[in-house]
Amino acid sequence: MTPPPGWYPDPSAPHLERWWDGATWTDHRRSPQTPGQPRAADGTSGRAKALALGTAGVVLVAAIVTGAFVLRENGGAGTDVNAAPTPVSPTSEPAGENPPPASSTPSADDPAVVVDQLNGITLPLRDGWTRPENVAEDDVVMTTDDGTYDCPAGVGLCRHGLVLTRTVTENDVRSPKALALADISKAADTAYDRDSLDRRPYGGITSHQKAGSGQVAVAGRAGYFVRWRVRTADGPGGYVQSLVFPSSVGSESPVLVRFVFDAGPDGPPLADMDRITKGIRSIGDASTGGGVGSSLGPSS
Template sequence: MTPPPGWYPDPHAPHLERWWDGTAWTEHRRAPEAPGPPQPAGGASGRAKAVALTIAGVVLVAAIVTGVAVLGGDDDDGGGTVADTAPTSAPPTPSTTAPSTTAPAPTTSEPSADDPAVVVDELNGITLPLPDGWVRPDNVAEDDVVMTTDGTYDCPAGVGICRHGAVFSRTVTENDEKSPQALAQQDISDAADDAYDRDALGRRLYGGIESHKTVKSGQVAVAGRAGYLVRWQVTTADGPGGYVQSLVFPSSVGSESPVLVRFVFDAGPDGPPLADMDRITKGIRSIDDAGTGGGVGSSLGPAG
């Protein structure tokens, strides 16, 4: 029997709590809740309860480790198992003489869309990391936007309001093509035109595209699935230009239709760090995180 989903002390960082989804550790972490105020005289029973809860939490973590070790077994085929993502050792037993430093009893509240570091895309069955400087879309007219950089500015061509970065996510349904490589290669031109040539109203916010070049392409594992990305650097008539990326991978939910994630990053000193594009790509996970097989975001060697 493995413990139910919940927050437990992180075996690799005992000062934090980590989400156990009932099968494996996820990457969701949080600081323990602050301990309650000191007990008044006669409050010995409250301290005893705190100690009991602490011991119960440690026993649960030990049960996780034991259960996962049994499930992992002696696997020689190199495939991912539950043991690949499970802790290898239990955290040290906290002192029972200092209740003020003990971790709170684990809870069963599941990570939600309110997590400030994660964007949840329920429709496509994925979560995406939200780097510093990025926010969930607010008053954005475009469809399928899952995050943008914080704030706006006057577009370089002197018309319209622009943002330095945006990420879009949608399911590919308009054709029968299933190959991530073919779909990414087909989409990148549209991604560049939509971002830097003409907007939905036909305006050239950046004066139009003058040239482009491929700066990265190749296979990449996303949410445990084999995907493909193509990244262009775009030169525009006005402003510093930017980067666009089309990333396609099979969904892990429903009919496993291809999921397309588009990235739009302005170049220049005001644009978001290009490293955020790789950080978001590598951090995409299936909502059903236990089904990723440990391959979340691992590179298959995109060409530079």
């Protein structure tokens, strides 16, 4: 058995923590979290995105990680920098040590949040949104809470709204503006042109126009967003937005947040894109400001 995805002591640099994706070590590293901050959490999608949905799970995995590496160190075995963290029974907690309580980091606008441990952020779970269930797409952190509906073109099931988070890797470009501009067409095609089965749930994209772009402060860091209005052959089409900002954890690879909102009366309020952006926080820092209008205003 191997331990679940999460932050574990780096076998090649014990003073740091490194991200284990459930199968192998990634290049993400960070300094150990201070007491009171959440530790590793169980993953969800195929790319091992860890969504910490409860403080109990966070505390449990913190105990597992601590026990695993204390036992490894005391065992005297050689350290393999590529080896998986040693799985340990949840009851194998080092004597005399108790994991620190995990603190919650609610958004200022809404106490319900989704925690993305890998990218070190929390996103507010606003009214009309829920955590993903039975979602095939990777990296989805929230969906509209009205479930699925038959896609306009009569193939497959669609959702009125999705929010996804990803780490931008294997790319020498670090400019949030350049990355957002490069991603927006991919976001539109993935959401409204062809799906993973090469079907066209909306009959394909017929046109698009820019609905907004500009600098925006996200969790106290300077990011950039691009928003398109997409029109499709079937149905009302929708809006897509690519938001990119620097990460505050690990290798500081940029974080990409994609928004997919159906247009029309059944789609979520377009203003939720700005509200969710404004509510993004660094883990453990509920006071960190951000969002449209905070310190960097949007421009057309």
